[in-house]
Amino acid sequence: MARVSADQGTRSLHVTCGLQPHTATHLMAWVSEQLLTHEDWRRDLPLLAAPDVQADAVDGMRKRLAELLDDPTLIARYRAAMDGQAVGRMVPSLPYIDTVPVDGGLRVRLTAARAVLDVVEDKVTLSAAGTVYEFAPEAEAVLRPLADGRTVELAMLADAAGLALEDVAALVQELVAGQVATVGSLL
Incomplete structure (x- = not known):
């Protein structure tokens, strides 16, 4: 970790950028x-x-x-x-770390830098932050907008997928537990 300080009592802004080469x-x-x-x-x-x-x-x-x-x-x-391995910033889902409540107004978004959604006949896989999650095919309608980078209300995801709000909250809880998604009312 580098330590930086402003010269002569003036304000200073420092930006650190890391690049991942692919050779x-x-x-x-x-x-x-x-x-x-x-x-x-x-x-x-x-x-x-x-x-x-x-x-x-x-x-x-x-x-x-x-x-x-x-x-x-x-x-x-x-x-x-x-x-699918790119790690995003950790954004805790306070106060919803242990359980995502069944609240259609809660919004969810992925925190992983990039996510890869792969759909085959009998399963849907989401690769994010170095972890691969497997879901039933019905989960695609829930995961597609999230993998596309959108922030979406749980109720909208449930409606789009034709799933119960409880099931969508449980799916999102799995992503929150893996630190690849965050939920909140102000996202």
Whole structure:
């Protein structure tokens, strides 16, 4: 932590900005994590095997890596994965830390810097602040406006999703507990 003071008793304003680089090395580190889903990349290396067996192992690794690197959506997938890990500012939902009340007038918004909403047939996932939340498909109507950066009343979310206000409050409570959302009447 840096310490800054104004010179000669005058007022001073200081701004600190942090930037997250995304280099080819960062991409390759992420790709190496993706490779762990393939059994051939988790297998022990044939360190004591004959040279032809070692060459075959390296050739197999090369082919799997080339498959991933040849994917034209690789950088877009990497970006989406990084967006889902971006941490926002912690904004406590005082006084609603333990329980989000069933109050349609309460407003909710995500505090994560960026959130990624992914919808597949049988589930909806929200990736925010490094955590992945899984919900039933009906939750998409609740999560979509939040992932789009909007601040919305709980009643509006319940109406849009066709869900009971109690269910929406419980879903939002899960996000508040994970520190990726905040609720309040003055948001």
